[in-house]
Structures are given as structure tokens and as C-alpha cells.
Amino acid sequence: MGNTYLITGGAGFIGSNFATYIYNKYRDSKIIVLDLLTYAGNIENFPVNINNINERFEFWYGDVKNSALVEELVAKSDYVVHFAAETHVTRSIFDNRNFFETDVIGTQTIANAVLQNKHKIKKFIHISTSEVYGSAHQCEYMNEDHPLNPASPYAAAKAGADRLVYSYVNTYDIPAVIVRPFNNYGPKQHLEKAIPRFITNALMEEKLHIHGEGIASRDWVYVEDTCNGLDIILNAPLNKVQGEVFNLGTGKSISIKEVALKVIKQLNIDSSFIQYIEDRPGQVDCHRADINKMKEVLNWTAKVEFEEGLEKTISWYKNNSQTWEKQIWMRQIPIILKDGQKVIH
Template sequence: MTTILITGGAGFIGSNFVYHVAKAHPDYQIVVLDALTYAGSPDNLPPDMRELDHPRMRFWYGNVCNAGLVEMLVRDADYVVHFAAETHVTRSIFDNRLFFETDVMGTQTVANAVVKSSSHVKRLVHISTSEVYGSAERSVMDEEHALKPMSPYASAKCGADRLVYSYWATYKAPITILRPFNNFGPRQHLEKVVPRFITSALLGEPITVHGTGEAARDFVHVDDVCRAIDLVLHADDHLVNGEVFNIATAQHRTIRNIADDVARLMDMPSKIIHYGDRPGQVIRHTGDYAKIKSKLGWEPSLTWEEGLTRTIDWYKQNRQLWEKQIWMRHIPIVTAAGRSELH
């Protein structure tokens, strides 16, 4: 069996990728490594694959910084997809040390293990983020856009991104870096904007928007992201080794627009209220995906409304899976002006 190791596979994008691999590659064995922090849960994994001795999936409860464990798992892997990271901008403002430990040192651990097993590991795909760019300095952001991270989370991911690149430059390890723009879809933690808005509407609460709501993002559905990862994973070496690819839609929408769309599609009277802007707010992200389209033929398949409708339907139908996170939707931070606010 071909074996694929997925770090952070019980989190949002990671678990969706587990579902994707299980369906697209029925002859692959899946190994998931996850520390099951607040944003990861075994409930995110396919129900029919959770048995202890399932022939196609093995789950390892452990930290990505555990070098001995990571090296053992990488030794048996043909492919490695590295999702494991702390990912929430606001939470990084509230408590940032863990972000650098997991996102940077965890990535170093994985990259070291891949170098040691480079004789048989065909590819490491590192999942970076568009947050490494900071605010857009031109109409769309290609992979050559300056890296100007604006939050502790973005800085940690930027460090990991460049660290991984150095392992290709130094050791010619089979590494590819992906920078997805804002993801949304099923099983996303309620701290993120789309599920927070949807669940606020379902709970009959006001939808709360940072600042004026004019900050804009490029939102790409997680199913399209999983397709892109799969394409990169199995591409010819000369097309992807040492390369960076955006995963985006080349369209942006404001946070206020998203709140309005959620209220409209859910046909629920939801009051929208504004409160203090988030420190380190990125004004706009709009991704250029021309490079991955040119090299691998990828482009987004779902429109914003199709993806949002699917996402709303999932949260409507799976309340038992997300209601335990309700108390974590808002995070206390201290603003630059010294005010304590829930964001």
C-alpha cells in the first residue's frame, strides 16, 4: 500500500483531506498524527475509519514537535502532507508562544524527518497560508508578492514557510509549499468567521463584525483546496519541487458582505453589529492562482454561493458536532489602545 502521513489530520483542512484521500485513493493507507488540541477532534475523521485496527487508517495521538515519533512515522510514509499548526489570527494575539512552537519548531521536526528519509519519501507538501503576504500591494497577489506578515500567527507561518523552502534549497528535499487563501467549509472551528456567522444565525444571536467590516478576503472552499493538494502531491518532480503555489479564486469579498450573504441565504432575521477592529488587521487579500493553473491545470470549481450554501447545510445538519465549541467562538484580547475586548 502507498502510505500518506497527514499531520494535523483531525483539524479542519486536514480532516477534509482525509475524506478526500479515502475517496480518491482507495488503495492508500492513511496515517494521521494529531495532538487533538482544542481545534482538532476524532469526530472530524470519517466515522467508518475510526476503529482501532482499521486496515486503511491509523491514528497517532502525538505532538508534531516529538522528533522520535515524527521520524518513526515518516520512515513508513511515501507522502507527507503537513497541516499541523496553530491557525487563528486573533488567538495568536491572545497567546502567541504556542504558535511559534508548533508552527515553526513542528515544521522543522517534520522537515528534518523528511530529509532523513528522503530516499523513499516522494514529496512533502507544506500547507502555508496567504497570511504571510500581509495586505495586498497590487490588484492580485502572486507568489512573488512581498512577505509582510501582520500578526504573530502570520509571522510564525511565514517562518515555517521559509524554513521549509530552505530544506529544498539546501538538501534538494522533495518539498512543495502551498499558500491557500481563506478556507471555508464543513468541520471548521467556530472561531473562524464563516462558521461563526452561520452559527450565530442558527442560535438567533447578532452577527458581530470587526470594525467597519470593509476588510476583504479571497475565500476558497476546502474541497477545492483538497483537489489542489492532491494534484501537487502526485505531480512530476520538475513541475513542483521547490515551488510555491497560491490556492485562491482571484476574487475578494468584504467581511460585511459575508455577513449579509449568510443572513440572506439562511433566510433568518439576523442583526449585524460592529465592534472594535482586530489589531494587525489585513486590509485585503486577493489571490492570483495563474501559476498552479498553468502548471497543473487547477482552478476553483465551486462558486462562493455554492460553497457557502453547502457549508450552511452542513452546520444545520451537524449541530451535535459543533455545539460543544460555542463557548470558544470569542477570544479576549487587549487592543493597541489598551481596551479589553472579545473578538
């Protein structure tokens, strides 16, 4: 058996895509997923059939704040990739305490476990977010030294976790790397996010709601490119990446309105389906990644152009309606598992 990868939040969107990427690429690897299966986690996202015993895959239902469980799983791992977080801007406005508990205390729990095993752990990747930057002045490119000006409780919680991990590198010399992905999209994404919401509303012939005038723009990166970038960081020499921050983006920005128009064009529906609603609090005007560091240090650039990625994403939602339609009602079903319960394997 090769390396063991602990992926926290591995039932979520990017985490599950990354777990699938690693599972398929490294055939001798073992994957351990830790996830609390909150609203955005879905066991159908896993890269294996959960009804079959599989020596290469374990799923543990549990909270990243459960230090005993986290320490047990980290001790069995070679690499730790920490996705687990509350991630939605609007939700954070109305439930901010939960965001700080999960995103900051959860990250501290993971970091402490890595510290206890720092001579065994080859690399600890902390997944931060471009939201920590706030808005770019005049839509400038945002490099890794851009000031951190989080504009929402979610972004503030992630900024706290981001800097906490850096402090552990500086203080304890843990083998950590901080990654700030820009706006990911692709298969399996929860319907609360803009692109899957636009796509599924269009497929159901419902209105596509746009906040404000839709001029807020984002750097949209296809999730497969993000997985590839993380893989490159995992395999890079530690002395090139330890304690460093890396943006994962495309260097291009597209407004929310443009995204909606591209969706309805690809699905061949009328623009009258677009409806403008009031802007949301904590809105960020513009994100655009400066991608030079990943390119120069690790020779990585995003490969998938937006139109191609959008076409792939639309195709997945068209062909998997039985999966995403469950999200509309599934969250009303209570979870009956216990924190720290091993479910698969």
C-alpha cells in the same frame, strides 16, 4: 496496499477534509494522522468510525515537535502533508510563543524527518498560508512573488516555517512543495472562523459580530477545491513542483460584511442581527490570489463559486448541530492521552 499518506494536523478543518478526500478517492491507500487535538482538532472529523479497526487508517495522538514519533511515522510513509499548526490570528496575539514553537519548530521537526528519509518520501507538501503576504497594496492580486509582510504573530510564525521549508529544498534537496491556501471555508470548520461563526450564530438567533466596518476582504476558497489542488500537486512530476510555491485561491475577494449579508440572506433572518464591534489587532485589509501559476503549471482552478460553497456549508451546519454545539463546551474536558500514543488501528 497503495501509498501511505502521513497527514499532520489531520483532525483539523482542512486536514480532516483532505484525509477524507484521499481516503475516498484512493481505495488502496493508507492514511496516518498525527494530531495533538488542540482546540481546533476533533476526532469526529476523521473519515472512518474510530470504534472500528481499519487497516487503512491510523491515528496517533502526538505533538509535531516530538522528533522520535515524527521520525517513526515519516519512515512508514510515501507522502507527507503537513497541516499541523496553530492557526488563529487573534489567539496568536495573546499566546504568540506557542505559535512559534508549533509552527516553526514543529515544521523543522517534520522537515528533518523528511531529510532522513528523502530517498523514500515521494513528496512533502508544506501547508503555508496567504497570511504570510500581509495586505495587498490597493487590493492587487497577490502572486507567489509578492513580498512577505506578515501582520500578526501567527502570520510571522507561518512565514518562518514557509521559508524554513524552502531552505531545506535549497540546502538538502528534499522533495518539498510549499502551498499557500487563501481563506478556506466549508464543513467541519471550527467556530472561531468567520463563516462558521456567522452561520452558527444565525442558527442560534444570536448576533453576527463584525470587526470594524467589515470592509476587510478575503479570497474565499471552498475546502473541497483546496483538497483537489493538493491532490494535483501530489501527483505532479517532482521536477515541475519541487521547491515551488503555489497559491490556492479563486482570484476573487469578498468583504467580511458581504459574507455576513449573504449568510443572513440564505438563512432568511433580519439584518438587525449584524452587530459591528471594534476592529482587531493584526487585521489584514485585503487578500486576493493571483491563480495563474496553478492554472498554467498544473491546470488547476477552483470550481466552486462562493454562493454554492456557502450553501453547502450552511447545509452541513444545519444538519450537524450535534457536532458543532459540542465545541462550545468540549474544550473544558481535559485530554488524557499521552504524547506519542497510537489510538486508532
